[in-house]
Amino acid sequence: MNLLNYLDKVEQKSTREGFGEAMSVLGKNNKNVVVVTADLGESMKVDDFEKLYINRFVQVGVAEQNMMGIAAGLALSGKIPFAVSYAVFNPGRNWDQLRVSVCYTNANVKIIGGHSGVVTGPDGATHQALEDIAITRVLPNMMVVVPCDFEQAKKATFMIAAHKGPVYLRLTRPRTACFTSPTAPFELGKAQVLRSGKDVTIFACGSLVYEAILAAEELKGETDVEVVNVHTIKPIDEETIIRSAQKTGKIITLEDHQINGGLGSAVAEVLGEKYPTKMIRMGMRDSFGESGEPNELLAKYGLNKEGVIKTIRKIIND
C-alpha cells in the first residue's frame, strides 16, 4: 500500500482546510451534524458549512463556555455537534464544561481545537495551544486525535463523526506538507508505521511527522529510522508502540506541544509500565512560545528536520 506521496512534490495545505472540506460533505450526508462556533467560523474553515447549512450552524459569539454547554445539550437531543474554535479556548477556556457537561455525561460532542502548537506563529504564545493534548487526554470517555496533514484531517473528521462519544480533534493553522496519499488507510486508535527501520523509532504526531520523515530520509545509510505516526493519542496504540520499541530499543517522541502531558508522556507511560526503553522526548520544554514564522519557531525550539537529526545522533551515540 502506498501511504506516502512523493516527498519532493508535496502540496502545501493545512489540517484546518482538510477539516473544513470534510465538514461540507458531512453536512450533506448527515442531517444530524451541527456546527457550533465562537466567532471563528471562517478561520476554522467552516464558512462553507455555514453557507450550505445555515439552520445547523450555531454562532454563539465570543463565549466558549456556552459553546461547549450548547454542544452537550444538542448531543443529548440526538445531534452530532462539532464545537469549533481555537484550542487555547476550546478546550482551554471551557475545560470545566468539557469535563462535566461533555465527558462525564459521555455526550457525543466533537471538540475541534485549531491553531495548536508554536506553528500558529505570529499571533504569539497566547494563541499557540501547547497544553491541549494533556488536558484532554486525562478526561475519561475522551478520544484524542491529532492528524498529520490535510488528507488525514479530512479522514479523521469523517471517522470521529461516526464514533459515538466525545472526541478532541487537534488542528493547525499554517499550510504544511500534505504527504499522505488520499487512498492511504486510516483507522482511529491505530498508529501507522510510515517508514520501517531498525536503529531508532520516532513516534510523532501532527505536522511534525513530516519533519521526522525528512530526517529519516536524510540519515539513510547512516541510521535506519522507523517513523510512526501516532495520530490517536487516546486511546494510545500500545501494541504498535511496544512492538517498535522491542525492535529498535531507542525511542524519540516528537510533538508541537509541551513535553509534559502530551504524546511523549503517553508513550513514556506505556513503555514505563510494559517495556522500559531508552527515550528522548522532543517538544516544548516547559516553556511558552513567542511570535515568529512557523519555520523560525520550529528551528528555534529544535523541532524541525535538523533538530530531529541532532536528537537521533544523540540517542544513537549516547
Next chain:
Amino acid sequence: MVDLMDKAREIRVEIIKMLAKAESGHTAGPLGIADFFVCLYFGGLINFRKENPYWEERDRVVLSCGHYAPVWYATLALAGFFPIEELKTLRKLGSRLQGHPVRQESYSEKDEKQLPGVENTGGPLGQGLSVGVGMALAAKIDKKKWKVVCVCSDAEQQEGQTWEAYQCAAKYGLGNLTFVVDRNEIQISGNLGEVMPIEPLKDKLTAFGLRVFEIDGNNTREIIEVFEKGKLYPDQPKAIIIKTIAGKGVSFMEGNFHWHGKVPTKVEAEMALQELK
C-alpha cells in the same frame, strides 16, 4: 386532581429523610423550591411518561444548580420514575442517586445505572443553562414541540456562563425555553446581597432579551398561572424569578444561610418531620 400543597409537603418529608440518612448534602434550597417542582411534575406544566422516561417528545427539565438534587430525586420518585425506597441510597456507594445529578449516555439499549428522569449532569454552576439552550436549539432545528425548563439558583447568576447562555437564548428566539431562577437570597457563605449582589436582576434579565416574570415561588397558583402567561410569547425565551423562602416548611431552617450546605442531625430531622406533619 392532586392536592399540590399536600404533595409538596410529601416531597419535603422525603427531602428531610434522605438528607438525614445521607448525612451530607444541601437542605435549604431543595426545601424552598419544592412547591415549584410539584407544579412541574404534578401540576401539568410538563409532558412526560414515567414508564418511558426518555420518550422523544417529552419536555426536558434541566437542573443547573445540581446541589438541588434532593428535591428533583424526591419529586421523580413520587411521580413514579423509580421506587421511593431508593431515595434512602442518596450519596451512598453504588447508588444511582449521586450527590449531584448525573446523566450519562451509554449508546446501548438499556442502562441500569442511569437514574430515570434526570436530563443533565449538574454541579458546577452555570453549565446547565447552556445545556438547556442546546436542547432548545435542537428542538427548534427539528421543529419539535417539546420544551425545556431550566432551573437555576440566584447565586448562579454570579457565574459568567449564565449570561452567555441568556444572550444566546435571546439571539435565537428560543420561545421553547424557560429559565427558572430561585431567588432565595442565600448562598453557601452568607446572604447573597452581602456575598455578591445581583440586583436589579429583573432589569438585567430583561436587558438580555428575556421575557421576565416575578412571582411568589411558594405559591402553586402563581406558578401555574405564570406558565400560562409565558405561552403568550412563543418566540422569546422566558425567565421566571421565583421568590422562595430557603428552608421553607421547617421553622428553624427558614431564611437561614447556614442550612444551604448542611443537613439535619437525627434529632433535628425528627423536629423537622414533626413540623411537616
